[in-house]
Amino acid sequence: xxxxxxxxxxxxxxxxxxxxxxxxxxxxxxxxxxxxxxxxxxxxxxxxxxxxxxxxxxxxxxxxxxxxxxxxxxxxxxxxxxxxxxxxxxxxxxxxxxxxxxxxxxxxxxxxxxxxxxxxxxxxxxxxxxxxxxxxxxxxxxxxxxxxxxxxxxxxxxxxxxxxxxxxxxxxxxxxxxxxxxxxxxxxxxxxxxxxxxxxxxxxxxxxxx
Numbered sequence: 001x002x003x004x005x006x007x008x009x010x011x012x013x014x015x016x017x018x019x020x021x022x023x024x025x026x027x028x029x030x031x032x033x034x035x036x037x038x039x040x041x042x043x044x045x046x047x048x049x050x051x052x053x054x055x056x057x058x059x060x061x062x063x064x065x066x067x068x069x070x071x072x073x074x075x076x077x078x079x080x081x082x083x084x085x086x087x088x089x090x091x092x093x094x095x096x097x098x099x100x101x102x103x104x105x106x107x108x109x110x111x112x113x114x115x116x117x118x119x120x121x122x123x124x125x126x127x128x129x130x131x132x133x134x135x136x137x138x139x140x141x142x143x144x145x146x147x148x149x150x151x152x153x154x155x156x157x158x159x160x161x162x163x164x165x166x167x168x169x170x171x172x173x174x175x176x177x178x179x180x181x182x183x184x185x186x187x188x189x190x191x192x193x194x195x196x197x198x199x200x201x202x203x204x205x206x207x208x209x210x
Contacts, residue, residue: 001023016034018039019038022043034054035055043063045064051073093111101126110133117137125149153175170198180201188206
């Protein structure tokens with residue numbers, strides 16, 4: 001079953017959208033703001049060239065996939081958990097508030113486009129996650145010393161190039177967070193903390209500090 005938008009802003013900004021197995025939510029190139037999104041395995045979100053804004057404070061899990069060249073913007077204080085391969089998503093993912101949690105070993109959980117973490121955004125990794133996207137950081141996390149990137153559990157890898165757009169924090173609570181590509185500090189400072197380990201196996205460049 002498919003729900004396809006015919007215009008932008010057709011759904012209340014305070015609504016939570018649920019997409020069940022085999023269901024399709026097609027933005028059809030439109031812009032839509034909702035509070036939160038949840039869905040089971042087999043569900044699909046088709047952006048086209050549209051924009052999906054997630055703005056609420058709810059904790060949800062979406063086990064389906066995203067596709068399209070459009071943009072996902074996550075703000076608010078909610079937690080949005082993902083675990084599936086969204087290789088068909090080529091647009092940007094912008095996290096400026098709350099948490100996106102990536103769990104498990106599926107590739108391309110945030111597609112293949114640029115991922116930006118700014119403001120009060122916190123990107124969590126656990127369970128052998130690997131993030132290959134180009135990554136821009138300008139965040140110390142949600143305010144709980146959790147960092148722009150947080151290694152929650154297990155050994156997880158950032159394999160895309162990382163660029164700091166402002167002073168930022170990386171937190172490893174348990175296990176090891178490995179940066180296997182370049183880290184460009186610019187003139188910014190990257191703070192690293194937590195009880196776990198953080199490893200960088202490629203070049204760190206820039207005039208900033210660690």
